[in-house]
Amino acid sequence: MMTAAAAAGKNVSVEWHAPFFSGGGYCSEATTFAVALDALGVDTYVAQHGDGVSQEYIAGQRGNAGFEKVVAISRKRKKRTDVAVCHSEPGAWHVLRGPNWPSSPCPPRGAGIVVGRTMFETDRLPDGWVGRLNAVDEVWVPTEFHRAIFSAAGTSRVSVVGEPVDVDAFRPDGRELEVEGSFVVASVFKWEKRKGWDVLLAAWRDAWARDANCDAQLVLVANAYHSDSDFRAKLDTYVREDLAEPRGLRGLCPIRVASDLSQDDLESLYRRADLLAAPSRGEGWGRPHVEAMASGTPIVATNWSGPTAYLTNDNGYPLAFRPDLVRVGDGPFRDHMWAEPDVDHLAAIFRRARDFPDERRAKGARARADMVNFFSPRALALVVADRLDDLLRRRRDDDRKQQAGSTTTTTTTTEL
Numbered sequence: 001m002m003t004a005a006a007a008a009g010k011n012v013s014v015e016w017h018a019p020f021f022s023g024g025g026y027c028s029e030a031t032t033f034a035v036a037l038d039a040l041g042v043d044t045y046v047a048q049h050g051d052g053v054s055q056e057y058i059a060g061q062r063g064n065a066g067f068e069k070v071v072a073i074s075r076k077r078k079k080r081t082d083v084a085v086c087h088s089e090p091g092a093w094h095v096l097r098g099p100n101w102p103s104s105p106c107p108p109r110g111a112g113i114v115v116g117r118t119m120f121e122t123d124r125l126p127d128g129w130v131g132r133l134n135a136v137d138e139v140w141v142p143t144e145f146h147r148a149i150f151s152a153a154g155t156s157r158v159s160v161v162g163e164p165v166d167v168d169a170f171r172p173d174g175r176e177l178e179v180e181g182s183f184v185v186a187s188v189f190k191w192e193k194r195k196g197w198d199v200l201l202a203a204w205r206d207a208w209a210r211d212a213n214c215d216a217q218l219v220l221v222a223n224a225y226h227s228d229s230d231f232r233a234k235l236d237t238y239v240r241e242d243l244a245e246p247r248g249l250r251g252l253c254p255i256r257v258a259s260d261l262s263q264d265d266l267e268s269l270y271r272r273a274d275l276l277a278a279p280s281r282g283e284g285w286g287r288p289h290v291e292a293m294a295s296g297t298p299i300v301a302t303n304w305s306g307p308t309a310y311l312t313n314d315n316g317y318p319l320a321f322r323p324d325l326v327r328v329g330d331g332p333f334r335d336h337m338w339a340e341p342d343v344d345h346l347a348a349i350f351r352r353a354r355d356f357p358d359e360r361r362a363k364g365a366r367a368r369a370d371m372v373n374f375f376s377p378r379a380l381a382l383v384v385a386d387r388l389d390d391l392l393r394r395r396r397d398d399d400r401k402q403q404a405g406s407t408t409t410t411t412t413t414t415e416l
Contacts, residue, residue, distance in 0.1 A: 012388045013080045014042055017049035017106040018087035018117075020070050023057035025287050026050065030117075032164045032311050033068045035382065036377035042385060045078045047104040048069055050088025064167065066264060083388055084111035085140075090118055090132040100295055104194065113137045113391050115346055117161070119146055121194060121282035121305060122336035123325060125153045138391060142285050143309035159387060162309060164380035165290040167372050169267060172296030172364075174215035176272035181217030183354040186273035186297075188266070189280075191231060193330075196279035196302070196341055197222070198238060203279070203346035205243055214253035218277075219269060221258050232257040257303065266279040270295035274360060275353045279346055282338040283307055290375060293367035298360055300349045304339040310375065315367040319351065320345045342359045 014037060018030030030046075038044045061067035086093045086106035093106055093116065107114040114137040118257050120126070125133075133139050133155045140161040141147055150158045185204075189195035197220070208214045222231040235257065236248040245251040261269065276292035276299040283289075283306035289311060301307040301316035311318055325337035353360045367382070373379070 006274065012042060012392060013045070013078075013082045014383070014388065015045045015047065015078065015081040015084045015108060015111065017085060017104050017108070018089060019051035020046055020074070021048050021053045021058055022051040024051075025284065026088055027057070028073065028287055028300060029163050030286070030327040031066050031070050032166055032377050033087075033380065034073055035066050036164060036381035037384060038073055040378070040381045040385060042381075042388075043079060044073055045076055045081075045109075048074075049086070049104045049106050050092040052258050055127050060262070066169075075241065081108065081111045082392060083115060084108055085115045085117055086136065087117040090116060090129045090354075091126075094135065094415050096265055102282070107136070111396055115387075115391070117141075119143075119284035119306070120149070120278075121284050122328060122333055122338050124149065124336055125155075130154045137395075138387070138406075140387070143306055145305055146284075158258060161383055161387060162375055163285045163287075163290070164377040165294045165371055165375050167294045167368075167376045169263075170270060170291045170294035170371075171319045172271060172368060173250055174271055175264075175268045177268040179256070179269070180214055181274050183275075184219060184273050185216065185275045185277050185350065185353075186219045187220065188269075188292075189223070189278070191222050191224055191229075191234075193397055194281050194338070196281055197235075198242070199279040199341045199346065200277055201252075202243060202343045203303065203350065205239075205245065206343065207347040207350040208220045208253040208310070210345075216350075217254045217256060219256045219258060219273070221261055221266070221269070223259060223402055229259055231259060256303065267295070270297050273297050274357075275300060275317075275350075276348075276362075277346070278302070278307075279341040280305075281340065285309075290371060293364075294371040296364045296368040297352070298363035298367050300330055300346065300353070302339050302341045306384045310370065312370075315363055317349045317363070319349065335339050368381045 016034050019027045020030055034044055034046050084107045114136040115138050116133060117140045119142050130153055138157045138159055139155055140159055141150055142163045144160055147158050147160050187200055204218055217383040227333040239245045240248045249255050270292045276297055277290050278299060278301040280302050289301055289307055292299050298316045300317035300319050301311055302321055304321055320342040326340045328334050328336045
């Protein structure tokens with residue numbers, strides 16, 4: 001039976017602008033939204049926006065059903081644009097790019113209603129965002145955490161729309177990546193301070209400091225972010241110099257460093273891991289977090305920012321942080337604040353997750369159920385369809401009021 005939201009969504013034509021062919025978090029999120037809306041019967045058209053096309057990303061997606069579906073949607077003949085969604089950092093909105101930047105301006109000309117979809121990872125918004133946010137009809141953020149921060153900054157018309165995860169691709173059953181160790185912890189992140197890899201290493205050292213024969217293994221899947229990709233050397237230097245371990249990584253419980261895993265291998269790693277560790281200082285959402293949870297693997301993640309939307313004591317291990325937020329300290333957002341994860345608490349969670357496997361598995365099963373019930377593509381597509389219907393209904397009501405006002409003015413003028 002078709003829900004009211006799905007039926008309403010069928011009457012809407014949506015033009016979704018996002019970095020569909022760039023890779024990264026916005027790309028993955030937008031792809032899942034677009035494919036789910038199309039499957040729901042919503043007239044959906046997509047356009048590349050907000051970042052350059054990555055041929056490396058495209059080459060790695062051949063055969064991926066979601067990617068191929070987005071390509072097909074991008075080639076559809078557009079009927080009209082009832083609602084345009086600008087899905088990127090607001091700095092890319094309202095900007096016409098030159099011929100060497102294969103991206104669409106958003107909002108496009110002729111759009112009836114414009115929605116901005118974005119998020120941020122600190123306690124405030126970057127300079128210049130609020131003006132652009134308030135120039136659209138509605139802003140969609142993924143969590144109540146974001147709604148509070150965006151609203152406090154002066155953004156009007158903010159709604160919460162969560163982020164979907166592909167629960168068919170990320171699932172408990174299937175091939176598992178071959179990894180040594182009886183207790184395997186995975187961590188998947190972009191190489192930057194925000195992701196808390198330093199916290200992760202310190203906790204990993206402390207968790208097993210008294211284990212003479214450690215049978216645990218940490219699998220790090222790191223991706224370059226404005227840096228080279230020699231991550232093992234960077235990690236080894238940090239362990240030697242900052243953690244004062246003269247043997248470097250060899251002095252810790254085994255750590256395997258990987259990068260650029262294929263999609264199939266990443267899915268297999270999530271299934272094999274006993275725990276996903278994500279001690280980030282701030283997250284817009286946390287894509288690896290929900291991918292692991294959909295795979296039936298519980299997570300330990302900082303209980304601040306994005307993960308507060310889905311992480312509970314029943315489906316994972318919320319990680320404590322210092323009572324006071326700390327300054328970012330460097331870069332363009334140096335004066336912003338974010339969380340500082342608790343190293344001791346993370347080390348304790350590693351030990352508990354290893355020592356109480358039944359509890360860990362129960363959390364993983366609940367994590368999978370929560371992702372299927374609340375964050376599947378169809379569940380979030382229904383939320384989007386409902387928001388679209390509400391926006392169009394409000395616009396029609398506003399138009400009727402304006403027309404009624406115009407008629408009254410004309411009548412009064414004629415009588416005079």
